[in-house]
Amino acid sequence: MERRTFVHTTAAAAAGLAFAPRSVVGGRTRADLVLRGGMVFDGTGTPGREMDVAVTGDRISAVGSNLPAGAEEIDIRGLALAPGFIDVHTHVDLPIFENPNVENRIRQGVTLEIGGNCGGSPGPWTEEEFQRTRERYRDRYGVEIDFRDPAGFLSGIDRLRPTVNAATLVGNGSLRTFAVGNVDRPATEAELAVMKEELRKAIAGGCVGLSSGLEYAPSGFASTDELIELASVLKGTGYPYASHMRNEDDRVLGAIEELFHVGRMAGVPVEISHLKAQGRRNHWKHPVILGLIEEAVRTGLDARFDVYPYVAYSTGLTNLFPTELRSGGTQAFLQRLRDPATAATLETHCRSKIEGLGDWNSIQITSAGESTSWAVGRRLGDLATERGMEPYALVLMLLEANRGSVGTIGYGMSEENVEELLAHPLGMVCSDGSNYAPYGPQAQSSPHPRNYGTFPRLLGHYVRARKVMPLEEAIRKITSAPADRMRLEGRGRIAVGTFADLVAFDPGTIIDRATFEAPHQYPEGIPLVIVNGVITIRESDQTGQRGGRAVRGAARL
């Protein structure tokens, strides 16, 4: 992209005082910063208008034409100015402590992460889990984890002060691990009471909803009734129950019915996480799915969904196997793969899943341990041919060698369906991503490119090139829509008094550069990102200033 020159008109700016105090000129309070002449999209879906935006402290202090000079001035003529992007479904969670620069996220213009998705949140942890987590973070990243539950995580974020803001849901899988353990059985009355109490505590501490990841253990060990009971804690708060549903392919329609049933019975809003009809043989279900959602909304259920702008999903290799045969932990699962009593069932299920996707090359390995690092970044079919192995035998070998922990990407969605989901008015756009950087320990795996490219890809590829929706609508889906859904006051809009989370980008050049083969690449066309009034990206580079903090929901129990 064309490099833009920023005009700094004052000494304070030249000295780089990102926290310049309010100064009083001629008896009037002068703004700390004025962004001059950008095409301002306020986040509500209104088309852009050329205006100035003034920032004082951590808030937007004025929006209008010809605003008086600020202590610092930045000329953003020719750029779009939007509220900082809110990623409604992420797994940044604990990994935010690995690297508070959160490089791959802030450089996309993301200023607020909604974590705790797919049933997994940072706690609540049992004493043993807490110690294990603390040791892992100490050893690997040299950081001290000093909290034990999701509300404590929010306080931890305030102390860490990362580049981005963070809010979190509470995962039913985490609640279940805490109260029941990783076992496939119904929770007892007493255990359910513990889960509800932990959820209540988390919500009182600022968490913004409940999540589940029903294709994963132990989240998926929860029955529909247990989920209703748990979700009912949210009643009256307006916070959603967000679900990575029990199934996303052959039984996806039933899974949607289950989610809606939970929402209706518990009396809470619902959100379908990373919606898709996975696998070639299920693509026809797409219009049926949209019909179900629209019908549910028409009949009074507050239902929404989120979707990421890619035709491939990201999960673990164990995802090729049924949840019910993954209970009891990794060792038990690996045992079942070898046990003649269960081996055949597991193999049949895996092969059927592959058939539904297309072929073995529909699966690409994204992470694996040292001994099988040759597999990282490669597709299963190609690898099997190359090594003269039967593909299923290769899967077993990879699982054994890595004790079940192998990251994968699955090419399972249709481009046409993805475009329709992105543009649908009930949908929001998410990355489903985590914290990565092209350096250090975070560069060691080959993650899904959505981690680096989601928002620039939405605005550059899908809006500019494919024209799937107007720019202002795409911006609404990643600003005010998620802020409203999670009841986050003062976020997701450009208006006087809201927090100064801002992103300036070039609508003509913004684009993702991360690919499935080379994911660790920053996007282009995003020269300026501000978080709580702190200039974090300037001239497309990190300033080293970090203004992020925990964002707590507005609802009270």
Ligand SMILES: [Zn+2]
């Ligand atoms: Zn998920």
